[in-house]
Amino acid sequence: GMHMRLAEIPGLAHVAERLGRRLIDVRVPPANIPVASGRKRSGKRLLTVGTDCALGKKYTALALWRAFEARGIDSDFRATGQTGIMIAGGGVPMDAVVSDFEAGAAEMLSPDAATDHWDVIEGQGALTHPSYAAVSLGLLHGSQPDVFVVCHEPGRREMLGTAGYELTSIEEIVALTIRLGSRTNPAIRCGGFAFNTSAFSAEEAAELMARESERLGLPVADPIRGGPAFDALVASCLA
Structure with missing residues (x-):
């Protein structure tokens, strides 16, 4: 396991x-992780959040970071899980951190930075997941994101690994992330949505994302498919 x-x-x-x-x-988490201070840090931060586990938070963060880099924006990908850590060469395995130190670990992962620097932080779990909400909340409070992107897999009905728990709606995740995230960053906002459309054809995916973007009022893109929809998502995050 x-x-x-x-x-x-x-x-x-x-x-x-x-x-x-x-x-x-x-x-293995680093030694001597501090308890979170809640102090506002310099620099800018983006966090990927999700309606469930295992639907693209890591890939979305990597894709956004690469897009920032391609635009000449000073940025870092901050890994919070073991696969992300192996990709990045460093990070903090948030789900291996003792609960009282979750937010402190997130603060340590994304320290003070230049005003125009972006940390793109890999999200974990989901705020409404019966098993993993604790790591999601600690990461949210500690990372103090200026912008978050909601990751979602259309068609998924139940939370992964917890039969009988329906997936939370996108709208509820947005509202909950803003409500809880504003505790440590009152200026937090949603930059848009990253859909995992692997079960759809290209035409079906494009139609679905366009329809959902109009309904939600923000860009919806599949980071793997890229294209103008993903460019719009990147622009919205940087706006």
């Missing part, structure tokens, strides 16, 4: 030692 450390599995550790191999556990 993802929360098991390789070095703590006796058989694996023994074989690694016998063969002279090194076991690398990525899901």
Whole structure:
């Protein structure tokens, strides 16, 4: 399982030692994480949030960061999960942090920066997920995002891993993120929506995203498909 450390599995550790191999556990938080202060930090921050787990928060953050870089904007991708950490070469595995230090870890992950610098922060879980809401809230409070992008998979009906819990609506996630996020950043706003349209054809996806963009009043794009819709999402985040 993802929360098991390789070095703590006796058989694996023994074989690694016998063969002279090194076991690398990525899901280990740094030492001496502080309790969050809530102090407003300099620089700008974007956080990806979601209506559920495993629907594109990491990829969306990476795509937005690469788009910022392509536009000559000083920015960093801030990883909060083990795959993101392996991509970025660093970060904090937020779901391995003790709850009281979640927000502090997010503050440490995204420190003071230049006024025009953007930290694009990988989101985790969902604020309404019965299992993982705690890590989502700590990350939201600690990262103090100026902008958030809601990630969603059209057609998904139930929360991942919790049968019987219906997916929260996009509108409720926006309202909840603003309500809770404004505690540490009163200026928080939604920049738009990132849809995982892998189950749709290109034509179906384009029609769906255009319709939802008109209904929601903000850009809707699939970061993997890119195109003008994604350019509009990037522009909205930077506006």
